[in-house]
Amino acid sequence: MFGLQKTFFRRRQRGIFEKKEDSVTKKRNSTRIEETQRKEEPADGREEEADEEEEVGQEMNRNSRNSEKSTWFGSVSFASNHVNLDVFSPTSSELLEFNDAIDDVACTHLHVAILMSNGKKLGIRRIDDYRREFRILELPESESSFLLTTSKAIYVVRMKNEKTSEILKILENSEDVEIRNIDFPWPVKIMEARGGHDFCIFRDSAGNLFSMGTGTRGELGVGLIRRLDEPVHIEHLAGIQISKFACGGWHTVALSNGGDVYVWGWNRYGSLGQNQSSTEMYPTLLDPSEDVDQSLSPDENIDDVAATEYSTRITVGSAHFSIGSDNEKINDFEL
Template sequence: MASKTDRSSPNIWISGFNPFNLDGSGALTEINLNDTLKPKPSLSVIKPCQIEITSTHALVASGCNLYSHSAITGCQNETSFTSAIVQLSASTWHCLVLLENGDLFKYDINEHRSSRLDFLTVENAPELTDRERITHIACGDRVSVAITSGRTVFNIPNKTFTFPRHVRIVKLAVGLEHCLLLTGNGDVYSWGGGLRGQLGNGEITPHQEQPQLIAALAGVKIVDIAAGGWHSGAVSAFGDLYCWGWNSKGQLGHADGRQLKGRVFSLPQLVAFPSGDGEEELCLERVYCGMGHTVVVDSKGVIYFAGNDLDARLDYTKVQRNPSLTGFRRFETGLDGDVKLNLKCGANSIIITRE
């Protein structure tokens, strides 16, 4: 159970794999980033900050500074950039860092080395580069993607696809090797690796080079998407949840006869949330995906998860070789109910921050 704390401090709460505290069981734990990272006085972590947790590291972006903490060695590194960090996305091996001035860097997590990615000047005429800026970034272990203000998709560094002028890109999400994109009118596109059905196109395919509309969701206005590992999720404007891909840990959340461990669903499946007598049907607003778990938040701010029980999975007195596949369960935080929480999933973590 989490504890109450000073709301002005840059604190986070982590459930599951916690690179700052490997002695814990995986229960939700409060972390003060300044106490944990111990940055130089001139480089203190301030709110708001961004955090990514991989299978081995925690990466925290605050202002112009990027902090890397290794769970394996306990070593910490600080890297400063010339402009504030506005977006951060991490895989096991590297992360993408987008700066306020428009520059994009690739940071090698193990070598602690950053390099500027300048593919826009290669792909575009020099006179156009000042007008076209990167607006979205995301990376997985086998894919790194950037989208520009000109609606162009780069599978970095290659220019892959340009959406028509009328399309407004709202969100980009990636798993280990596949990508999802959400547009302003609620359409969802997918591309990348699809051997576990994670593209949602009804096919098992090694690779799909360009974004293609997920036809099974056509006519359903989608308001949020997520990708993690080899599965995907989407929330509709009506508050429904659709999941597809590899159900290796029950992360697709089906609580009926379809809930078969290891089964692949290559088309989006509507997820049923059982309700008791007299209870209102859940109206979901957000979805998040990790390697083997899916997290959703409803309109009242209540959190539910399916797949790996991250607390029990990391507590060797409770761990089960074959997890029970019980659909979505409520996730209790113990935090003040009057404060809006921001969530994110790491590969084997749930990360919570306060607004």
């Protein structure tokens, strides 16, 4: 049975997150220790010993799961059955411990979601409601699942079959939970997904990007300001293989395999660069020299990208650059 055993909470001073995401997307289960298969069946009288060894191997697999995420609202880390939340708004840290093995964690400044038991359980709770137990949902079993959240909803990206991903959109209120199944425009295997305040970006195994959600500030990258409830292909990046991307509150930064950076969305406080429009409705190539720093050459290869709510982070070798502002209050006006 699932149970929340311990909850520790402490207030901390507000700070700017500095954790950097890995430049290559890692599969969530890549750190699992594979148990060596026995060539022969256990001899009579040793079945109990074999069962004990199998349980130890499974426990090692569970303990080897660990991950860190840095997003526009702060950072999340988890290992085995522990979760540590470190968020900007409300400015707080929280350590959670669960009975079930944790697969993935996602949260915004409004809610937190915990995926457990090989994607079969989902725990959700308002992030500032420390006294409330997690609401537990039973999900259909899937080979691989991971989470993302926006300020409006929680999403589980899972394999519909061996080659095709689908989305479960979860809307929670005080009385009920609604789950909607959402398909992609064609069969794709999603490798990475991130969200802003009210939009989502997905990357498939071929490096294509898809978007859905609200586009009033250019967040979708497809030239539409209306809301899209199903993912669409960002055609302006067709033929460009994207290796990594990051979402801010209302903007996205994407890194290609060739080291080029594309940005789109709302350029509030200069998060898209000095020479970009106030709103970029389509992906726009970033000029490292003009938009980031004059010490960089126009054809500089970028190694890594990240984002906060109002800023974009660029890494070139061991040098780190930031455009935009990190000094604004998170969610300082209505969405």
